[in-house]
Amino acid sequence: MINFEFANRVSDLHGSAIRAAFKALSRPGMISLAGGMPDPKTYPNRELSEIAARILAEKGVTALQYGITEGYAPLLEKTRARLKNAGIGNDKDSLIITSGGQQAIELVTKSLINEGDGVACENPSFIGALNAFRSYGARLYSVTVEEDGMDIEALDKTLSQNKNIKFIYTIPTFQNPSGITMSLDKRKRLLAVAKKHDVFILEDSPYWELRFAGENVPSIKSMDEDNRVLYVGSYSKTVSPGLRVGFLLGNEDLVEKAVVCKQVSDVHTSVLPQMMIDEFLSKYDIDERIKASAAINGKKCAFMHECMDRYFPDSVSRTHPEGGLFLWCDLGGDADSSAFAAACLDKNVAIVPGASAMPDPTQKTSAFRLNFSMASEAEIETGIKALGEIIKGYGR
Amino acid sequence: MINFEFANRVSDLHGSAIRAAFKALSRPGMISLAGGMPDPKTYPNRELSEIAARILAEKGVTALQYGITEGYAPLLEKTRARLKNAGIGNDKDSLIITSGGQQAIELVTKSLINEGDGVACENPSFIGALNAFRSYGARLYSVTVEEDGMDIEALDKTLSQNKNIKFIYTIPTFQNPSGITMSLDKRKRLLAVAKKHDVFILEDSPYWELRFAGENVPSIKSMDEDNRVLYVGSYSKTVSPGLRVGFLLGNEDLVEKAVVCKQVSDVHTSVLPQMMIDEFLSKYDIDERIKASAAINGKKCAFMHECMDRYFPDSVSRTHPEGGLFLWCDLGGDADSSAFAAACLDKNVAIVPGASAMPDPTQKTSAFRLNFSMASEAEIETGIKALGEIIKGYGR
Numbered sequence: 001m002i003n004f005e006f007a008n009r010v011s012d013l014h015g016s017a018i019r020a021a022f023k024a025l026s027r028p029g030m031i032s033l034a035g036g037m038p039d040p041k042t043y044p045n046r047e048l049s050e051i052a053a054r055i056l057a058e059k060g061v062t063a064l065q066y067g068i069t070e071g072y073a074p075l076l077e078k079t080r081a082r083l084k085n086a087g088i089g090n091d092k093d094s095l096i097i098t099s100g101g102q103q104a105i106e107l108v109t110k111s112l113i114n115e116g117d118g119v120a121c122e123n124p125s126f127i128g129a130l131n132a133f134r135s136y137g138a139r140l141y142s143v144t145v146e147e148d149g150m151d152i153e154a155l156d157k158t159l160s161q162n163k164n165i166k167f168i169y170t171i172p173t174f175q176n177p178s179g180i181t182m183s184l185d186k187r188k189r190l191l192a193v194a195k196k197h198d199v200f201i202l203e204d205s206p207y208w209e210l211r212f213a214g215e216n217v218p219s220i221k222s223m224d225e226d227n228r229v230l231y232v233g234s235y236s237k238t239v240s241p242g243l244r245v246g247f248l249l250g251n252e253d254l255v256e257k258a259v260v261c262k263q264v265s266d267v268h269t270s271v272l273p274q275m276m277i278d279e280f281l282s283k284y285d286i287d288e289r290i291k292a293s294a295a296i297n298g299k300k301c302a303f304m305h306e307c308m309d310r311y312f313p314d315s316v317s318r319t320h321p322e323g324g325l326f327l328w329c330d331l332g333g334d335a336d337s338s339a340f341a342a343a344c345l346d347k348n349v350a351i352v353p354g355a356s357a358m359p360d361p362t363q364k365t366s367a368f369r370l371n372f373s374m375a376s377e378a379e380i381e382t383g384i385k386a387l388g389e390i391i392k393g394y395g396r
Numbered sequence: 397m398i399n400f401e402f403a404n405r406v407s408d409l410h411g412s413a414i415r416a417a418f419k420a421l422s423r424p425g426m427i428s429l430a431g432g433m434p435d436p437k438t439y440p441n442r443e444l445s446e447i448a449a450r451i452l453a454e455k456g457v458t459a460l461q462y463g464i465t466e467g468y469a470p471l472l473e474k475t476r477a478r479l480k481n482a483g484i485g486n487d488k489d490s491l492i493i494t495s496g497g498q499q500a501i502e503l504v505t506k507s508l509i510n511e512g513d514g515v516a517c518e519n520p521s522f523i524g525a526l527n528a529f530r531s532y533g534a535r536l537y538s539v540t541v542e543e544d545g546m547d548i549e550a551l552d553k554t555l556s557q558n559k560n561i562k563f564i565y566t567i568p569t570f571q572n573p574s575g576i577t578m579s580l581d582k583r584k585r586l587l588a589v590a591k592k593h594d595v596f597i598l599e600d601s602p603y604w605e606l607r608f609a610g611e612n613v614p615s616i617k618s619m620d621e622d623n624r625v626l627y628v629g630s631y632s633k634t635v636s637p638g639l640r641v642g643f644l645l646g647n648e649d650l651v652e653k654a655v656v657c658k659q660v661s662d663v664h665t666s667v668l669p670q671m672m673i674d675e676f677l678s679k680y681d682i683d684e685r686i687k688a689s690a691a692i693n694g695k696k697c698a699f700m701h702e703c704m705d706r707y708f709p710d711s712v713s714r715t716h717p718e719g720g721l722f723l724w725c726d727l728g729g730d731a732d733s734s735a736f737a738a739a740c741l742d743k744n745v746a747i748v749p750g751a752s753a754m755p756d757p758t759q760k761t762s763a764f765r766l767n768f769s770m771a772s773e774a775e776i777e778t779g780i781k782a783l784g785e786i787i788k789g790y791g792r
Contacts, residue, residue: 002624003594004562006653007510007532015656053449053669060441064636066433067410099662110531114403115511132660135506136403167398198399228398240460242667257402260411264528265502270666271638272448306738345746348719350592365543374642 009115009137016127016356024350033352035327036176037374038237039300042293044280045353051137051279055272063272063329066353069263071097071247072274078281079143079233079236079247087222088231094255098262099269100204101234104248106132107258107265108167108202108230113138120158120199123365123375124328124357126176129169138282141165145175149182159197167230168193169199172220173208174313174324177369181322186201187220194228206234206246209290211323216254227251235277237325238290243273294323300380301327301372307381311388325373328354331391335366343390350382405511405533412523412752420746427779432572432721433770434633435696438689440650440676444636447675449669459479461662465659466642468670468687472628472675474645484627490651494658495665497630499643501529503654503661504563504598504626509534514561516554516595518546519562520724520753520763522572522579525565525600536755537561538626541571545578548585555593562597562624564589568616569604570720573575573753577718583616589658590624596650602630605686607719609696623647631673634686641690690719695767696776697723697768703777706783721769724750731762739786745779 005011020370025032055063062360070076076095083089100105105128113119115137121130123142133140141158144151150170159165170190172182181281182190194201203220221231230250248258262268301321306320317330331337341353354367375383401407421428445678451459466472467602472491480486494500501524509515517526519538529536537554546566553559566586568578578586590597597618617627626646631639644654658664676682699718704714704725714725727733737749750763771779 001622002647004508004596007506007508007513009510010507010653010657013653013656013660016659028456035462038456040461043456043460045460048460049449049452049456051453053445056441056448059437059443060439062638064439064444064638065436066431066637099666102660103662111406112400112403114405114477116405128660128663135657135660179685179730198397200400202414226397232406242458242460244662244664244666251398256402257409258408260409260527261406261531263412264409264498264524265530265661266499267524268640268642270640271671272701273666273668322555334602 010135012310013131013135014037016131024345028346030348030350031375031379032350033370033375033383035371035374037241037371038293038325039296039373042296043240044284044289046052047284048276051276051283052272052347055275059275063275065271067268067271067274069259069268071269072271072278075274076279078278083249084232086187086219089249092227092252094252095247095249096255096262097245097269098261099246099266100236100244101232101246102128102132103262103265104232104246105129105202107261108254109247110135110137111139111202111254111257112166116164116182118162118235120165120168121359122157122170122175123147123359124177124354125169125359126171128205128355130359133169137364139164142359145178145180147180149180149186150190152186152193155190156193157192159199167202167204169204170220171204172206173217174210174321175325176207177240177326177352177354178328179319179321179324179326181217184217187217187222189246191220191223201229202232203231204305205230205326209238210294210297210325212294212301214322222247228252230254234247238286238333239277239280241276241351244276268316274281297373300377304370304372304375304380306383307384311385313391316391325371327370327372329368329370333366335394337366337368340390341368344387347386347390349386351387409527411446411533412527413729420741423744425732426744426746426748427771427775429747429766429779431770431773433637433767434689434721435692435769438692439636440680440685443558443676443680444672447540447642447672447679449666451671451675459671463664463667463670465655467665467666468674471670471674476675479645482615485617485645488623488648489645490525490648491643491645491649492655492658492666493670495642496640497600497628497642498524498528498677499658499661500628500642501525503644503657504650505529505532505534506657507650508562508596510562514558516551516561516564517755518566519755520573520750521565521755522567522600522621523752525755528754529565535560538755541574543576543584544575546586547588550723551586552589555589555595561595563597563598565600566616567600569601569613569733570606570717570722572603573722573748573750574724575715575717575720575722577613580613582673583613583621587616587619588791591622597640598628600628603632603720606690606693606721608690608697610718617645621769623773626650632680635673635676639673641665641669641673658776660675665696673676693721693769696773700766700768700776700780701740703780707781722769723766723768725764725766727762727763727787732760733762733764736786737764740783743782743786745782747783
């Protein structure tokens with residue numbers, strides 16, 4: 001037997017609870033309110049079937065040969081144009097395709113973080129990003145998410161006290177896991193605070209197009225005058241997560257380094273999925289489809305709230321997102337949502353316990369995340385009812 | 397403008413010269429003897445067109461939904477069976493799918509290497525791996541590749557003198573860039589040396605099936621009794637590089653950590669390409685196809701040697717690989733192959749200068765790598781003739 005030690009930066013790193021739950025989903029009868037998947041019925045699989053067949057028949061060598069690390073040029077162009085349409089990006093920003101938004105987050109972290117450097121994170125935040133930061137030995141500084149987004153005063157104080165912080169990580173729109181959207185005012189103040197302390201903002205925005213209520217709020221990147229915002233986007237929630245195609249837009253020097261890091265990571269993102277999304281954008285009105293998909297999510301979100309009205313005690317608080325895929329519930333008191341999630345899994349309902357979303361992994365929490373996009377309405381009702389029974393059982 | 401510094405580990409990291417040359421390939425009339433691509437005519441694009449269409453039509457949700465980080469289960473099974481057939485892997489080894497062999501190399505490095513830890517590398521070696529090691533701050537310890545592979549005595553000495561070395565990196569069969577195959581005797585001695593110093597061996601083996609002459613030599617992994625060999629393989633050279641599907645087999649604890657690192661890198665490898673390869677393995681005799689493809693490479697390799705006989709002065713030494721994609725030439729004397737490669741690019745021929753393959757990047761070298769699989773015979777002749785003229789020009 002070989003004796004060995006893991007690198008310090010990853011020795012305490014464990015897999016995501018969401019991914020673990022994902023494996024349990026193959027159990028028959030399991031209802032998933034856990035994952036971050038769009039409604040499977042919204043996947044354009046028929047369209048993509050025809051597109052993939054044609055690409056491989058007509059441009060087979062391009063699709064099967066090595067590609068450019070930066071990404072498939074026509075997809076880069078179309079992505080640029082879509083971003084420009086939303087006021088995102090200028091001449092000093094570079095754009096690359098990444099293997100999902102997750103890779104963009106990892107590449108930024110690898111490019112910037114020495115062990116012991118800091119990242120200011122929302123609390124709660126996205127486990128995949130938190131683990132990416134941890135995997136490079138970053139210290140996470142936790143800033144509370146209020147009803148209208150990050151507590152900007154607390155953020156300012158945190159940055160004043162911790163000069164090792166290299167960037168602020170935020171999911172401003174339909175935040176994962178809380179479903180909360182940062183107000184325009186706070187976005188402006190966030191930019192000002194980042195400028196004051198001269199740090200990057202990593203704006204992770206996979207959900208913003210999936211709005212089903214309320215008014216659009218401009219992205220932080222669209223107000224960025226000094227290429228301080230690194231913008232992460234994705235086709236995961238709008239076309240398909242399984243294809244793994246996302247992108248990173250930002251400061252050209254930083255993105256150039258991210259390309260070097262991407263070379264040693266996967267050389268380039270699989271070419272065929274990039275070509276498929278490119279062709280899909282050419283042939284179909286993606287905005288119409290996103291709108292339709294968001295409307296389905298909105299209907300399911302409203303239905304989930306109805307079910308919670310019916311089956312949850314009033315003591316359970318919950319957020320009311322205007323888009324995205326998630327809402328955030330809080331059992332309150334000293335309930336431990338990790339134990340609760342385990343009890344739910346026993347009853348064949350998968351949810352995400354809040355602990356995995358905490359920058360400080362030792363922090364206990366009574367909160368948990370629910371996904372309202374993937375399950376059918378029947379499953380949502382069965383699932384929420386089961387959750388309600390478990391919660392009520394706690395009261396006895 | 398924002399002021400920032402890159403993380404130490406990547407601040408000096410630059411892109412691969414091969415990737416840079418790859419961009420120049422779009423120039424009209426450019427002949428590439430640079431890349432590591434199979435002959436484009438060997439890509440099964442018609443078969444894959446039909447396969448992709450059917451998968452998306454019949455199993456569209458599976459293909460477009462998030463997948464398991466470890467990989468698509470049926471492909472894992474088939475890959476396991478293929479490896480077992482070659483005597484590779486036992487019950488204490490785990491197998492995962494990676495986004496190309498490159499990602500397997502990065503995940504092992506991320507899991508094991510603290511800044512300042514060492515990796516013993518062949519000299520010359522594969523730039524993509526060397527840069528992956530560098531990107532985690534590894535120190536590279538260079539061991540000469542002799543006619544029958546790594547200098548094992550020198551390796552033993554290096555390991556004795558440098559206790560910070562965590563693993564030995566080798567491409568034992570049809571090595572990149574030299575084309576050299578390590579003898580069976582040296583493989584056994586390499587294993588013994590690794591055991592003596594209790595370090596891992598990272599066996600990178602993307603080419604071994606592409607043999608067109610000589611007898612098969614068992615992989616190091618097939619002789620591994622204590623799960624010390626981490627085995628990296630790939631479908632890049634046997635099905636398609638653009639799809640980005642490789643794998644990592646080895647010590648179960650190490651691979652479990654690699655899975656955690658993969659989660660934060662790209663969540664999982666794109667599902668559709670995994671399903672396509674799985675289906676291709678089901679429906680077609682991949683071994684027959686690999687044999688046919690290797691025969692094409694062998695014919696081209698022989699033709700390239702004929703051209704060199706005709707157009708190169710005798711002073712240029714070269715290797716005679718029995719498979720794979722590359723051979724290695726040496727201009728000899730104090731020629732600098734980087735300047736030579738630049739001169740070749742001016743004449744519309746892309747080659748890979750040896751400097752990029754040196755563990756010590758400041759080392760000058762008169763050697764360079766030629767790929768014989770991608771160009772047509774007509775292009776090979778034109779290219780080698782142009783190279784010969786440049787070389788002869790140096791003599792004047």
